Amino acid sequence: MLPEYGQFALILALLLAFACASLPLYGVLAGHKGFQQSAKPLTWGMFFFLLVGFAILVHAFMVDDFSVRLVASHSSTLLPWYYKFSATWGNHEGSMLLWILMLAGWAAAVSHYARSLSLDLKAAVLSVMAMIAVAFLLFLLMTSNPFDRILPIQPPDGADLNPLLQDIGLILHPPTLYMGYVGFSVAFAFAIGALITGRFDAAWARWARPWTNVAWAFLTIGIALGSWWAYYELGWGGWWFWDPVENASFMPWLIGTALIHSQAVTEKRNMFKSWTLLLAIMAFSFSLLGTFLVRSGVLTSVHAFAVDPERGVFILMILLATIGGSLLLYAMRASQIRVAGEYQLLSRESFLLFNNILLVVITFMVLLGTLFPLIFDAFGWRKISVGPPYYNLMFNFFMVFLLSLLAVGQLLRWKKHDGANLVSLLKVGIPVAVVAGLVLPLVFGDGFHWQVWLGLALVFWLVAGLIRSIYERVKNSSTPLKSLMRAGGGYWGMWLAHLGVAITTVGVVLVSNYDIERDFRMGPGDSVQMGRYEFQFLGVEPVDGPNYQSDFGYIQVFKNGTAIAMLNPEKRFYxxxxxxxxxxxxxxxxxRDLYASLAEPMEESRQVWAVRLQIKPFVRWIWLGAIFMSIGAVVAVLDKRYFKAARGGQ
Amino acid sequence: MNPKRKQRLMLVLLGTCGVAVTVLLVLFALGQNMNFFYSPSDIARGEAPFDRQIRAGGMVREGSVLRDPTSLRVSFVVTDFVEDVTVEYEGILPDLFREGDGVVAIGRLNGDGIVRASEVLARHDETYMPVEIADALERAGYDSSKYDY
Incomplete structure (x- = not known):
């Protein structure tokens, strides 16, 4: 019976979402306070029933209720309990339910924290979020019901979870990524709410900004987790593939990054308002596009999608309605936005504008590469794939500009910056960066690559800007430490996030150019030299896991004759x-990471193996930088002024 | 023209040039890095170019996989049951590479009609057949669903 209750809870949630999408909105349009006030209880009711539905689905997985089709096809009795738990969202239906649950969770959080937000704007925001919930609940119930039963005869055991998904990375990666994806719905709802109510003031931006930061922090961590998971779990040491599914999460991130920066201008200077609204609409549209690409099957093939179009067409309709509706509203209302204020070329505003232009251009570059094969497929032309060289070339090209400008941009004042103030930075920073970028790799690295030189020079240039920005804070102060403390969350958040960019760049540049990857045929006792390390293959022994059998390898690594590590690559059979x-x-x-994988046995006795050995310098820095960026985004939210705003002050 | 208008015109012109250069650059890079797919029949008809990277795919012919006993060099025949093409590769083959299964080789075609692969892709899991291969088999007149696992 329990699964039926689960489905019932989802239907109730749908009804409440429908009420929340319509009643408060009517209240806003008719100016009726009572209807506006209904938004909060309706939002919490919707969240509650979605939570109940999700809990029941988790329960079905935990107790192996194979009469539920979803459990039967994605779990098994042999699976450890934590993978049964994560199997709940390791499939289409469950992950969509998680998506909606998070949407409702964000809406509930908005209604809770935005206590002093004006009633009509709050009602409009919650109403917009409920509209999205209605669309996706309809999608879930009509095309992908998670509580579908196999009756009357249920299978004795399930088909098990895809082995790739049996991993800690997959317990954490989807929820974090979805928190980010769905979190942009808040910025979107604030944008639409502003268009409906006509409130585009700086206070509005101050309200919307922390939510965008938190969503962006989640998305950053989510993408980094995905990259880390691919690195160790796919087994071959790649950390970014420009795969369409990765691009689907990267595009909202890029637009979200632009949005964070343009919101800064809107809050501080009450400018870029229509641009900020447009970016908020775009960020969530790209989230939806990502959901469409991943969930509709269109990536496998446009034809596979055409054969079973039900799900894809539904999401496509949601996507088009969202983009079309919001752009229409934007077109009708954006002209009411008053623009005031001027700024010069050398000012924080214009450098943030450059940041925005570059990020949007990069996004569309990625979009073009992602959609091109689909277009060729749809028209029945010769099938193509767009290779990573395209993305690498274009992305690196634009990033050179972005990083060069970033170092200066973070130092500039609003409106107008005195150019003389920058001369010393240019005079010292550029030569130091160029020389340090040249010398460091020659001292510590393995040979000269101009890409490393360029990349590291940009990093040092960025760091020079970061140091200079601290110097600016303390130079006129008699109590330097105190003035640094007083700089506030906004400043330190920016500083940490930009430091994160530098750290990630170091990782990307060094691992891309200095990693060593070689394939060997190795039997017990064989050893090979790679770089400064010697790898000795000791052998392979059979080991039994809970639901698999494994060839468990032993590879000893020596440096200068001393053993420094034992690698245990495995070949598992589920x-x-x-x-x-x-x-x-x-x-x-x-x-550096030392990385070994067993490819395949080369003979019957399973003792001689094809082995891939890799040395990955600085690879951890890629994800470390992402952690810094997210911490920065969160620190910025902790700035005092947002708490003042929450208490009702301005 | 007054100086303010002149400045604005310059900005607009610069912006337009920037956009045009960017678009051209992106399209050029895209054109350089698109890998077209060719089936063995396409290659036999001489449709595949020699001077750029291609994707060649079909089924691995049973019994055609030859491994070098001392290195990781391997060669195999890819077929769409009408025409064959030989693929040479050195390195590790994907986990799901099997005789009689679908495979896509990324590499260059040389004058002898052999594809020197820099990368070999097999299907991702037990149930899914690469679409490109299904399409190649269909074009060769075979019902790919018969080979759907």
Missing amino acids: HVQRSGMTEAGIQSGFL
Whole structure:
């Protein structure tokens, strides 16, 4: 019976969402306070019933209720409990339910924290979020019901979870990523709410900004987790593939990054308002586009999508209605926005504008590469794929400009900056960056690459800007430490996030140019030299896991004759799914990872193997930088002024 | 023209040039890095270019996989049951590479009609057949659903 209650809870949530999408909105349009006040209880009711529905689905997975089709096809009795738990969202239906649950969670959080937000704007915001919830609940109930039953005869055991998903990365990655994706719905709802109520003042931006930051922080961590998961779990040491699914999450991130920066201008200077609204609409539209690309099957093939179009067409309609509706509203209302204020070329405003232009251009570059194969497929032309070289070339090209400008931009004053003030930075910073970028790799690295030189020079240039910005804070102060403390969350958030950009760039540049990857045929006792390390293959022994069998390898790594690491790559075979898995053996370090994977046995006795060995310098820095960026975004939210605003002050 | 208008005109012109250059650059890079797919029949008809990277795919012919006993060099025949093409590769083959299954080789075609692959892709999991291959088989006159696992 329980699964039926679950479905019933989802239907109730749909009804409440429908009420919340219409009644408060009517209240706003008719100026009726009572209807506006209904937004909060309706939002919480919707959140509650979605939580109940989700809990029941989790329960079905935990107790192996194989009469539920979803459980039967994505779990098994052999699965450890934590993977049963994460299997709840390791599939289409469950992950969509999680998506909606998070949307309702964000809406509930808005209604809770935005206590002093004006009633009509709050009602409009919650109403817009409820509209999105209605659309996706309809999608879930009509095309992908998670509580579908296999009756009357239920299978004795499930088909098991895809071995790739049986991993800690997959417990954490989707919820974090979705928190980010869905979190942009708040910025979107604030934008639409502003267009409906006509409130585009700086106070509005102050309200919307923290939510965008938090969503962006989640998305950053979500993408980094995905990259980290791909790195160790896919078994071959790649950390970014420009795969369409990755691009689907990267595009909202890029637009979200632009949005964060343009919101700063809107809050501080009451400018860029229509641009900020447009970016908020775009950020959420790209989130929806990502959901469409991943969930509709269109990536496998446009034809596969055409054969079973139900789900895809539904999301496509949601996507088009959202984009079309919001742009229409924007077109009708944006002209009412008053623009005031001027700024010069050398000012924070114009550099933030450059940031926005570059980020939007990068986004459309990625979009073009992602959609091109689909267009070719749809027209029945020769099938193509767009290779990583396209993305790498274009992305790096634009990033050179972005990083060069970033170092200066973070130092500039609003309106007008005195150019003489920058001369010393240019005179010292540029030569130091150019020389340090040249010398460091020659001292510590393995040979000269101009890409490393350029990349590291940009990093040092960025760091020079960061140091200079601290110097500016303390130079006229008699109590330097105090004035740094007083700089506030906004400043330190920016500083940390930009430091994160520098750290990630170091990781990307060094691992892309200095990683060593070689394939060997190795038997017990064989050893090979790679860089400064010697890898000795000790052998392979069979080991049994809970739901798989494994060839468990031992590879000893020596540096200057002393043993420094033991790598244990595995080749697993999962019984229920009848599929193999390569588990990498990794010894991670701050400055480099040692990485080994077993490819395949070369003879019957399974003792001689094809082995891939890799040395990955600074690879951890890629994700470390992402952590810094997210911390920065959160620190910025902790700025005192937002709490003042929450208490009703301006 | 007054100086303010002149300045504005310059900005607009600069902006337009910037956009045009960016678009051209992106399209050029895209054109350089698009890999077209060719089936063995396409290659036999001489449709595939020699001077750029291609994707060649079909089924791995049973018994055609030859491994070098001392290195990771391997060669195999890819077929769409009408025409064959030989693929040479050195390195690690994907987990799901099997004789009789679908495969896509990314590499260059040389004058002898052999594809020297820099990367070999197999299907992602047990149930899904790469669409490109299904399409290639259909074009060769075979019902790909018969080979759907």
